[in-house]
Amino acid sequence: MHCNEARRRLAKPGGASVADSELAEHLSECDACRDYARELRLAELLAEIPVRKPLPGMEERVLQRALGRKERVSPAGLHLRWALATAASVILAVVVTLQFYPSGAGREPAAAGMVKAAVVEVVPQQTHMVNVLLTSHRALNDALITVQLDDNLALHGYKDVHHLKWRASLKSGGNRLSLPVKLLQGNSGKITVTIEHGGKSKHFTINVTAAPESGSQKLSMI
Amino acid sequence: MTKIIKLFESRAAREHRFSELVRPHIGSLYRMAYRWTQDRDDAEDLVQEALAKLVRRVGDMERVEKLGPWLVKVLYRCFVDLYRKRSRSPSGENPGWRADTDLLDERIAALPEGADAIRRLELQRDLARAMEGLGGEQRDVILLHDTEGYSIDEVASILEISAGTVKSRLHRARARLKKFLGDGTF
Numbered sequence: 001m002h003c004n005e006a007r008r009r010l011a012k013p014g015g016a017s018v019a020d021s022e023l024a025e026h027l028s029e030c031d032a033c034r035d036y037a038r039e040l041r042l043a044e045l046l047a048e049i050p051v052r053k054p055l056p057g058m059e060e061r062v063l064q065r066a067l068g069r070k071e072r073v074s075p076a077g078l079h080l081r082w083a084l085a086t087a088a089s090v091i092l093a094v095v096v097t098l099q100f101y102p103s104g105a106g107r108e109p110a111a112a113g114m115v116k117a118a119v120v121e122v123v124p125q126q127t128h129m130v131n132v133l134l135t136s137h138r139a140l141n142d143a144l145i146t147v148q149l150d151d152n153l154a155l156h157g158y159k160d161v162h163h164l165k166w167r168a169s170l171k172s173g174g175n176r177l178s179l180p181v182k183l184l185q186g187n188s189g190k191i192t193v194t195i196e197h198g199g200k201s202k203h204f205t206i207n208v209t210a211a212p213e214s215g216s217q218k219l220s221m222i
Numbered sequence: 223m224t225k226i227i228k229l230f231e232s233r234a235a236r237e238h239r240f241s242e243l244v245r246p247h248i249g250s251l252y253r254m255a256y257r258w259t260q261d262r263d264d265a266e267d268l269v270q271e272a273l274a275k276l277v278r279r280v281g282d283m284e285r286v287e288k289l290g291p292w293l294v295k296v297l298y299r300c301f302v303d304l305y306r307k308r309s310r311s312p313s314g315e316n317p318g319w320r321a322d323t324d325l326l327d328e329r330i331a332a333l334p335e336g337a338d339a340i341r342r343l344e345l346q347r348d349l350a351r352a353m354e355g356l357g358g359e360q361r362d363v364i365l366l367h368d369t370e371g372y373s374i375d376e377v378a379s380i381l382e383i384s385a386g387t388v389k390s391r392l393h394r395a396r397a398r399l400k401k402f403l404g405d406g407t408f
Contacts, residue, residue, distance in 0.1 A: 038400045046368040049346050051253050052262050052325050059248045066273035168263045
């Protein structure tokens with residue numbers, strides 16, 4: 001078989017037949033046609049890699065938000081994103097367990113409404129990565145996350161921004177929110193994180209205080 | 223006449239024209255945003271950011287001959303500004319580009335055992351993982367041209383590089399990806 005014929009068979013719609021022994025024999029002997037076949041296969045596979053479907057109403061939602069008719073979510077969602085807690089780079093971690101009970105599932109335990117606060121000691125004027133590790137008993141699609149900082153604190157890369165809000169889906173299990181926190185002034189500051197889902201909200205606070213000695217970092221739970 | 227012009231240029235009219243222009247492209251913008259971010263929420267946020275930058279540029283948009291690739295160019299700039307540059311920041315963690323292989327795993331799990339489509343999805347999962355090893359420049363041209371079907375000239379315009387550079391990046395990227403396809407894959 002000539003290369004031209006082999007390539008014609010390879011390129012025909014639907015691809016070459018697996019039972020084409022002539023073609024298989026040619027490919028076993030011809031490096032160039034084998035490479036051509038692999039290139040065709042690569043193009044076909046790449047063109048059909050699936051896309052995760054957007055959440056219902058995406059088109060109208062982004063349009064309305066872009067037009068300012070609905071509250072825009074912060075692009076911070078691109079940066080301060082939730083991720084599976086697998087990285088080993090945790091510097092200061094606040095571990096929080098949230099339980100969102102479905103409606104009608106009975107009375108929620110009192111402890112589930114307000115999660116314990118944490119105290120983080122940092123060196124003023126230095127950026128510290130504070131990782132909030134949140135475990136959820138079930139996936140929470142399209143949860144609304146709000147981070148509120150007082151004036152003494154800042155997030156690196158977000159000068160003068162003290163209120164961030166974005167949507168994200170939390171996976172069942174561990175989720176991590178990384179906050180590059182800097183204590184700008186005073187001896188302490190407060191971060192409040194709120195997660196809203198299904199008409200319910202949970203919040204917790206992180207009290208950031210100046211470390212008594214330079215270079216120290218410490219975390220404790222209240 | 224003045225009143226008519228004012229009416230035409232009123233905010234409501236401008237927003238209506240904006241919506242009419244961009245609505246047909248939101249789906250393809252989401253697809254491209256997902257290709258870059260590999261995350262549904264990030265993709266939606268990225269499309270929203272790109273559109274928000276364009277609300278006051280309806281006049282410019284109406285003069286664009288091929289609006290689809292032009293919008294993707296705006297989307298790409300947002301992606302670089304909001305996502306890729308941030309991933310290089312020393313203060314942030316560096317997540318890099320991570321393929322959403324969970325989606326392919328979900329599709330595989332949904333198929334009956336032994337189905338022909340499983341082998342194809344497994345190959346696509348291997349390719350997606352292989353793309354994690356490509357540099358951003360090579361991955362961009364693969365995603366735009368080979369995955370989403372934009373022409374060489376359109377990719378060149380979107381990325382603001384020459385057509386020759388697009389071709390050479392494609393050639394190098396494909397050569398790397400082909401290594402992940404064994405001889406028995408065609």
